Amino acid sequence: MSKNVKLVTLSVAVVAGLLVAYWGGYQTASIAEPTADIAQVTPDTPVLAQTTQPQASGEQTAPQEPAIDPGDVDPASIDWEGMQARYANVVGNGVDPMLMRLTHLGGFTQQEIAAFNQLHVIPFNPKVDEVCYDHQTGYDGVGPNGDGFISVCEEIKQFPEHEYASLDLDALLELAEDDAAAAVFASRQIEELPLKIGMALQAVALSEKSGPLLELRQREFGSITVEGDQRSKDDVINDLAHRMVLDKLADLLGDPRARPDEMQAHIKDVARDAQEAEAIFRGIDDSVTNTLKELVKIQRETTGSTHIWELIDA
Amino acid sequence: MRKLNQLSIFLTLALASSLAFSNQAPCKYTIKKSQTERFHGEVACYGCKRMSDFAMYGAAHLVRNGGHYKSLTNKNGGNHVHVKSGEHIVSTPLSISAGPFSWNMEWNDRTYQAITTHVERGSVSGMPWHKQPVANSVASAKCEAIPEEEEEAIEEMKKKAEEEQSNDASSGSGRPIPPIDMQLQMQAALREMIRRGAFEGWHYRGGVFGPAEFLRPCDGYSGHSEGDNYVSKCHRG
Numbered sequence: 001m002s003k004n005v006k007l008v009t010l011s012v013a014v015v016a017g018l019l020v021a022y023w024g025g026y027q028t029a030s031i032a033e034p035t036a037d038i039a040q041v042t043p044d045t046p047v048l049a050q051t052t053q054p055q056a057s058g059e060q061t062a063p064q065e066p067a068i069d070p071g072d073v074d075p076a077s078i079d080w081e082g083m084q085a086r087y088a089n090v091v092g093n094g095v096d097p098m099l100m101r102l103t104h105l106g107g108f109t110q111q112e113i114a115a116f117n118q119l120h121v122i123p124f125n126p127k128v129d130e131v132c133y134d135h136q137t138g139y140d141g142v143g144p145n146g147d148g149f150i151s152v153c154e155e156i157k158q159f160p161e162h163e164y165a166s167l168d169l170d171a172l173l174e175l176a177e178d179d180a181a182a183a184v185f186a187s188r189q190i191e192e193l194p195l196k197i198g199m200a201l202q203a204v205a206l207s208e209k210s211g212p213l214l215e216l217r218q219r220e221f222g223s224i225t226v227e228g229d230q231r232s233k234d235d236v237i238n239d240l241a242h243r244m245v246l247d248k249l250a251d252l253l254g255d256p257r258a259r260p261d262e263m264q265a266h267i268k269d270v271a272r273d274a275q276e277a278e279a280i281f282r283g284i285d286d287s288v289t290n291t292l293k294e295l296v297k298i299q300r301e302t303t304g305s306t307h308i309w310e311l312i313d314a
Numbered sequence: 315m316r317k318l319n320q321l322s323i324f325l326t327l328a329l330a331s332s333l334a335f336s337n338q339a340p341c342k343y344t345i346k347k348s349q350t351e352r353f354h355g356e357v358a359c360y361g362c363k364r365m366s367d368f369a370m371y372g373a374a375h376l377v378r379n380g381g382h383y384k385s386l387t388n389k390n391g392g393n394h395v396h397v398k399s400g401e402h403i404v405s406t407p408l409s410i411s412a413g414p415f416s417w418n419m420e421w422n423d424r425t426y427q428a429i430t431t432h433v434e435r436g437s438v439s440g441m442p443w444h445k446q447p448v449a450n451s452v453a454s455a456k457c458e459a460i461p462e463e464e465e466e467a468i469e470e471m472k473k474k475a476e477e478e479q480s481n482d483a484s485s486g487s488g489r490p491i492p493p494i495d496m497q498l499q500m501q502a503a504l505r506e507m508i509r510r511g512a513f514e515g516w517h518y519r520g521g522v523f524g525p526a527e528f529l530r531p532c533d534g535y536s537g538h539s540e541g542d543n544y545v546s547k548c549h550r551g
């Protein structure tokens with residue numbers, strides 16, 4: 001567990017590095033989200049089990065593709081924005097359906113899945129079939145016939161669920177000492193942001209994959225609400241800065257999906273003036289540098305690899 | 315003439331502010347706008363439990379609000395559901411043919427919105443909705459019902475919290491102080507309710523929301539009305 005303490009220290013350092021440079025005594029602590037963030041769906045009891053035929057629920061159907069060698073796929077060759085755009089009118093802008101593991105949408109290509117798996121610790125588990133049935137919503141005027149019935153589909157995935165999905169947090173934290181997959185599941189389950197970040201960094205250090213950083217970015221900072229209605233400017237800047245640090249780290253680790261400068265304009269928007277914005281950007285850069293140094297240290301101690309050191313040295 | 319101008323300015327401002335208000339809080343509770351995503355916002359829903367509840371709550375907030383919001387994250391504690399409103403495209407048996415080509419005719423039925431949902435966080439009972447048509451009239455009716463439904467849900471939560479506290483207090487030496495994490499969750503939920511104005515006009519005394527005090531169970535509650543406000547007091551030994 002000493003490693004966990006170290007990780008908490010590291011992630012706190014990320015947060016602190018972000019803020020100390022600018023705010024001085026700014027409070028980073030926020031009320032922890034009360035529940036875990038693993039997106040799970042449990043089916044309602046089907047009211048009228050009518051059909052079991054497959055029904056396409058995704059926007060796109062994957063075209064018949066020739067078999068590929070997943071190792072040959074270069075993640076940089078994938079049009080990630082195009083993939084996201086294919087689903088935008090279903091899930092909305094700004095939602096990356098692969099990072100959110102919205103496998104039920106279907107239609108992801110073999111290349112996209114292979115490239116995703118190169119960047120992530122937990123492989124993408126695509127839908128191969130689905131069972132659909134009619135479900136009574138209890139609302140008249142809903143559904144194609146307006147009678148409250150809608151057709152919902154339960155997906156059948158290619159692989160069984162990961163064995164760590166059912167482990168409790170203590171077991172995951174124990175395993176996460178030297179198991180990147182356990183660190184990813186721990187990061188998803190943990191409620192406290194510093195430890196959540198810490199576990200994602202542990203997964204990155206152990207696996208040399210940037211995916212956990214962007215998954216965390218999407219889940220925690222996918223949409224950041226504006227100041228007002230009891231949300232302070234500091235809260236908003238804190239979220240924007242976190243998102244930018246995660247993107248910058250992923251970018252330095254060579255992730256083609258990273259958008260390191262995307263939040264710049266928003267930070268300038270929220271900041272009081274250009275001077276304040278500059279101070280925030282300096283804090284973000286310091287935080288990125290310190291985090292990378294810590295990642296190098298963890299990697300050297302746990303795996304003996306110098307991969308991340310080589311990346312930043314270059 | 316000058317008075318007429320003043321009147322028209324006043325009416326314009328009044329109309330603009332009421333429109334702005336209706337877009338931000340069409341069903342009483344304020345939608346928090348996203349800084350990073352256009353046409354996206356967040357709204358809390360304490361009565362939402364199943365996927366259908368989240369979907370309908372979202373549909374109610376998004377009906378005729380497309381100019382401002384096209385998607386919402388509906389939050390109930392740790393359960394977050396993304397709700398997206400889109401056009402309801404209806405295909406017709408009619409088609410147009412030109413040589414070897416033919417096009418099926420489709421039209422956008424503006425009396426419906428197509429609702430799609432997915433779980434962003436937590437665990438929600440029910441499968442995701444995929445472009446399910448919801449009649450605007452039904453969404454509007456839901457919107458009107460929301461204030462009452464939410465008040466009931468908040469009341470229920472409050473009762474549960476009070477019951478739990480009094481159970482813990484009366485259980486004597488067994489377990490006098492509830493688990494801290496549960497208390498913190500409750501505290502967070504209550505703060506969230508205050509944040510969005512659910513308790514507007516209510517006063518709390520007895521330090522119920524003070525961090526240290528909150529961790530101590532109340533020995534008993536008393537309440538009385540003061541004008542429009544309800545005053546609740548937690549008694550501790």
